[in-house]
Amino acid sequence: MASLFKIDIKNLKGVGPKTSLFLNRLGVYTIGDIIRFFPRTYEDWTTVSTLQEACGQKDRCVRLKILSYPQIIRLRSGKTLYKLEATDGINLAQIVFYNSKYAAESLVKDNEYILRGNVEFKFGKYEISSPKIKKTDEAESFYPVYNQTAGINSKKISSLVKNALKMLPGNISETLPEKVIAENNLCSLNFAVRNIHFPKDRQSLEMSRRRIVFEEIFIYQLGIKLIKKNSKIKTKIKIKNEYSKEFADFLPFELTSVQKNAISDCINDIKNSGFSMNRLLQGDVGSGKTAVAASLAYTVAKNGYQVAVMAPTELLAAQHFKTFEKFFQKTNIKVGLMCGSLRAKARKLLNENIETGNVDIVIGTHCLISDNTAFKNLGLIITDEQHRFGVNQRAKLINKGMAPHVLVMSATPIPRSLALILYGDLDISVLNETLPGRQKIDTFSVDSSKRHRVWNFIKNIIGEGGQCYIVCASIVENENDIIDVNSYYEKMLESVFDKEEVKILHGKMKPLEKDLIMSDFINGKTKILVSTTVIEVGIDVPNARIIVIENAERFGISQLHQLRGRVGRSNLKSYCVLISDSKSNDSKRRFSAMVNSNDGFYLSEEDLKLRGPGDFFGVNQHGVPNVNIPTSYNDIWIIKAAQKSADVSKLDFSDPSFKFINKRIDNIFKRRSDFNSQMVVF
Numbered sequence: 001m002a003s004l005f006k007i008d009i010k011n012l013k014g015v016g017p018k019t020s021l022f023l024n025r026l027g028v029y030t031i032g033d034i035i036r037f038f039p040r041t042y043e044d045w046t047t048v049s050t051l052q053e054a055c056g057q058k059d060r061c062v063r064l065k066i067l068s069y070p071q072i073i074r075l076r077s078g079k080t081l082y083k084l085e086a087t088d089g090i091n092l093a094q095i096v097f098y099n100s101k102y103a104a105e106s107l108v109k110d111n112e113y114i115l116r117g118n119v120e121f122k123f124g125k126y127e128i129s130s131p132k133i134k135k136t137d138e139a140e141s142f143y144p145v146y147n148q149t150a151g152i153n154s155k156k157i158s159s160l161v162k163n164a165l166k167m168l169p170g171n172i173s174e175t176l177p178e179k180v181i182a183e184n185n186l187c188s189l190n191f192a193v194r195n196i197h198f199p200k201d202r203q204s205l206e207m208s209r210r211r212i213v214f215e216e217i218f219i220y221q222l223g224i225k226l227i228k229k230n231s232k233i234k235t236k237i238k239i240k241n242e243y244s245k246e247f248a249d250f251l252p253f254e255l256t257s258v259q260k261n262a263i264s265d266c267i268n269d270i271k272n273s274g275f276s277m278n279r280l281l282q283g284d285v286g287s288g289k290t291a292v293a294a295s296l297a298y299t300v301a302k303n304g305y306q307v308a309v310m311a312p313t314e315l316l317a318a319q320h321f322k323t324f325e326k327f328f329q330k331t332n333i334k335v336g337l338m339c340g341s342l343r344a345k346a347r348k349l350l351n352e353n354i355e356t357g358n359v360d361i362v363i364g365t366h367c368l369i370s371d372n373t374a375f376k377n378l379g380l381i382i383t384d385e386q387h388r389f390g391v392n393q394r395a396k397l398i399n400k401g402m403a404p405h406v407l408v409m410s411a412t413p414i415p416r417s418l419a420l421i422l423y424g425d426l427d428i429s430v431l432n433e434t435l436p437g438r439q440k441i442d443t444f445s446v447d448s449s450k451r452h453r454v455w456n457f458i459k460n461i462i463g464e465g466g467q468c469y470i471v472c473a474s475i476v477e478n479e480n481d482i483i484d485v486n487s488y489y490e491k492m493l494e495s496v497f498d499k500e501e502v503k504i505l506h507g508k509m510k511p512l513e514k515d516l517i518m519s520d521f522i523n524g525k526t527k528i529l530v531s532t533t534v535i536e537v538g539i540d541v542p543n544a545r546i547i548v549i550e551n552a553e554r555f556g557i558s559q560l561h562q563l564r565g566r567v568g569r570s571n572l573k574s575y576c577v578l579i580s581d582s583k584s585n586d587s588k589r590r591f592s593a594m595v596n597s598n599d600g601f602y603l604s605e606e607d608l609k610l611r612g613p614g615d616f617f618g619v620n621q622h623g624v625p626n627v628n629i630p631t632s633y634n635d636i637w638i639i640k641a642a643q644k645s646a647d648v649s650k651l652d653f654s655d656p657s658f659k660f661i662n663k664r665i666d667n668i669f670k671r672r673s674d675f676n677s678q679m680v681v682f
Contacts, residue, residue, distance in 0.1 A: 004167060005032030013163045014156075022152040023160075034164045037157070038196055038212065039144035042205065043132075045114060046140055051091045051126040054119040061116045062128070063136065064088055064095070070104040093119070093126040106133060114139035142199045161197050168193070175664075176215055177655040180645050186211045213635060214642045221646035223665035229648060235276045235403035237379045239303040242267055247298040250330055254436065255291060262292045262429040267299065269427065270405050277405035282412075282419065283431030284600035285565030286438050289409045290320065292431070293382050294327045296407060301333050301360040305379025308397060309363040312385050314339045315518055315539055320384070321363045328361075338364030338373065347372075369396040377401075383408045412562065413600035415608050418639075432601055440598050441568040443576040445552070445591040452495070454548055454577050458528065459496055461575075466545035467521065468528045469566050473554040475506045475532060483550045489530050497528065505531040533559070535566055542570035546577070553582035557590050557607035561600050586610060608636075 010020045028034045054060035064086035073081040082097040082104035097104045117131030146157040172190040192211040199205035269277035283289040297307040311317040321337040336359040353359045357376035378401030458468045474484040489504050503526045505517050520526045544567045568574035593606045
């Protein structure tokens with residue numbers, strides 16, 4: 001099978017130049033790639049309902065006997081309607097097709113078919129519109145549904161996968177050690193690869209899915225553990241004296257117990273292990289990660305070493321700079337800000353001061369990794385919003401010092417069961433307490449009929465000196481009833497708001513334009529920001545007291561919670577309003593969780609139950625395993641089993657499967673230079 005990853009997809013039967021480009025958009029470049037392009041879900045044609053059971057449910061299968069020939073109705077709009085009568089043996093139904101003569105005439109009177117679609121009850125009769133059709137002897141199976149893109153649909157991809165599978169040898173070489181397969185009762189790779197695409201039955205699907213999920217997590221975990229083993233190096237950067245208490249004494253507030261514990265964890269790593277610290281500081285919105293970072297930076301700087309703090313954007317870097325300056329205003333610690341907008345003369349002077357050691361703490365963006373920036377004695381690196389940086393960027397900064405200590409911060413709560421897997425054996429400190437003085441954000445879920453009442457509430461808050469975020473799921477007008485920022489902006493101006501109060505922000509704007517708009521909002525010049533999800537994570541706007549999220553059904557729980565964290569950044573009462581007309585059970589569960597809790601870690605667990613672990617491995621995480629097949633909360637046990645089996649001390653690395661495993665690890669972590677780098681946080 002490995003050789004198929006070397007054969008260009010253009011060589012597959014059914015793939016021409018255009019189809020090749022469409023597949024490339026989906027990340028498929030070789031025949032091996034399309035074999036590992038697993039279905040995102042399946043159509044189950046094995047479960048057949050009666051009309052009554054299927055009514056009101058989405059995408060259900062019903063067995064119907066056709067009772068009539070198609071009735072043709074020409075509509076004023078120019079469309080042609082085709083209607084047929086059918087029965088499930090208990091109730092009558094009307095089958096409706098629009099402009100589809102072929103589909104209507106494919107249903108032969110007195111024959112039975114399995115129809116798949118949405119059944120509704122209209123005018124005293126069941127109705128199913130534009131259903132998918134299969135003959136009764138064809139429908140007893142699961143059909144794969146693939147991610148698709150413009151120019152190529154799931155049905156075409158399914159046909160190409162069948163062609164690719166024909167190129168496989170009769171028996172595929174195993175990619176996991178035999179001992180691991182036996183201990184975990186896994187099916188063979190040969191069985192899994194064929195049945196993950198076209199399962200014979202539910203049992204075959206579950207066996208295949210379990211094998212592939214296990215393999216992806218096993219290889220990722222093994223890579224993480226080998227990286228940590230290979231890159232754990234001794235460091236000469238040690239602190240003689242701790243200044244955590246001194247730092248805490250000149251703060252205008254009391255540190256929480258979890259903040260103190262996190263600081264203690266870091267100090268112990270640096271003082272006692274003799275190796276470079278590699279610790280993740282994971283904290284919910286408003287948990288005080290910056291104060292922990294500043295405390296550690298203070299101790300390291302007081303011991304004669306320099307500290308680099310890297311943030312993903314200039315706005316966030318500037319905010320950290322102001323915060324650190326405020327913390328250290330009564331000390332002799334010198335703080336510098338390095339970012340792209342710095343003028344050439346000022347940047348040259350700052351680089352000289354960094355190189356000579358006249359600056360103790362440097363806060364900046366990716367400019368810190370430029371060749372012009374050299375440190376005299378770099379002892380500690382802190383990266384904020386760590387998932388926004390690639391491995392190479394972090395490694396390049398680390399290489400500016402002699403095995404410096406590393407602290408990475410993340411404001412994305414992840415369930416502990418998954419955090420231990422995502423970060424391997426990495427040391428983790430968790431901040432799960434809200435800072436004193438921060439009030440609970442009151443959250444409400446309403447439908448669109450209440451929008452004008454929400455706008456009046458916003459007007460009152462602005463009158464009290466507050467500010468507002470409004471988040472839309474789209475930039476431009478679309479056909480999916482999704483409200484876009486531009487239309488929303490126009491509607492607000494037609495209502496009770498002035499043009500000077502409201503501004504738009506979205507990802508298609510130029511960086512300078514985005515920064516100016518965001519700066520106006522931070523400085524209070526703009527009162528309402530109508531934005532997509534690009535609003536800066538971590539930016540403090542203390543007067544922002546309300547966030548309204550339109551089409552809230554388009555967002556998962558974790559993303560809704562992250563967006564909610566843009567408000568409530570002071571002791572002022574704040575609000576979050578979720579607006580949605582969705583009646584789906586999933587939406588109701590998400591909104592209920594948001595209304596009833598402000599705890600990001602609890603909400604991440606609820607998100608895990610709803611979405612399954614597969615989604616967590618793909619969300620905002622650089623270099624994590626590509627578990628792109630359907631997963632559920634019940635799959636956690638598979639993931640834990642894979643993690644347990646990836647024990648470096650118990651594996652036989654002479655097993656032939658490790659030739660494949662090593663290549664996969666290299667692929668996940670990009671290059672061997674990254675694999676051997678000192679940075680082990682991905």
